[in-house]
Amino acid sequence: xxYWLFKSEPDVFSFDDLxxxxxxxxxxxxxxxxxxxxxxxxxxIGDLGFFYHSNIGLCAAGIVEVCALAHPDxxxxxxxxxxxDVRAVRDVPNPPTLEQIKANPKLSKMVLVNxxxxxxxxxxxxxxxxxCRMGGxxxxx
DNA sequence: GCCAACGTTGGC
DNA sequence: GCCAACGTTGGC
Numbered sequence: 277x278x279y280w281l282f283k284s285e286p287d288v289f290s291f292d293d294l295x296x297x298x299x300x301x302x303x304x305x306x307x308x309x310x311x312x313x314x315x316x317x318x319x320x321i322g323d324l325g326f327f328y329h330s331n332i333g334l335c336a337a338g339i340v341e342v343c344a345l346a347h348p349d350x351x352x353x354x355x356x357x358x359x360x361d362v363r364a365v366r367d368v369p370n371p372p373t374l375e376q377i378k379a380n381p382k383l384s385k386m387v388l389v390n391x392x393x394x395x396x397x398x399x400x401x402x403x404x405x406x407x408c409r410m411g412g413x414x415x416x417x
Numbered sequence: 418g419c420c421a422a423c424g425t426t427g428g429c
Numbered sequence: 430g431c432c433a434a435c436g437t438t439g440g441c
Contacts, residue, residue: 331440334439392439
């Protein structure tokens with residue numbers, strides 16, 4: 277089981293939008309960055325991730341689960357671009373903000389803090405537990 | 418809206 | 430294979 281963080285601008289596609297997709301979830305399309313794609317290729321069914329709202333909100337707004345392995349991105353004209361499907365599994369009662377995450381010494385190594393431009397990021401188990409604790413959500417939904 | 422950081426492109 | 434130019438992302 278691995279942990280991840282998915283970034284999205286909520287005025288384009290928010291955690292509520294993903295919830296509206298239900299159990300079937302949604303293809304995480306539009307990624308055109310090799311590092312982000314490689315992270316998605318490494319994902320397994322049942323892996324968990326934070327749904328992070330970038331630009332507006334700047335917080336870990338929800339918990340998602342990988343529900344389909346990497347496959348060609350239906351919005352890409354080049355099959356080199358792949359993506360997984362994710363579905364919403366849990367709300368985060370008190371979504372930790374970027375400010376709070378930056379202020380937490382336990383999270384100083386987080387990719388979100390050190391490479392903010394990567395749109396699909398790995399999260400370590402310790403970071404996962406800590407952000408869940410801050411958000412008031414069960415780390416093992 | 419600005420700008421820093423980063424990734425990609427293309428000329429040499 | 431280097432590096433300058435350019436485009437994009439994302440926090441502020």
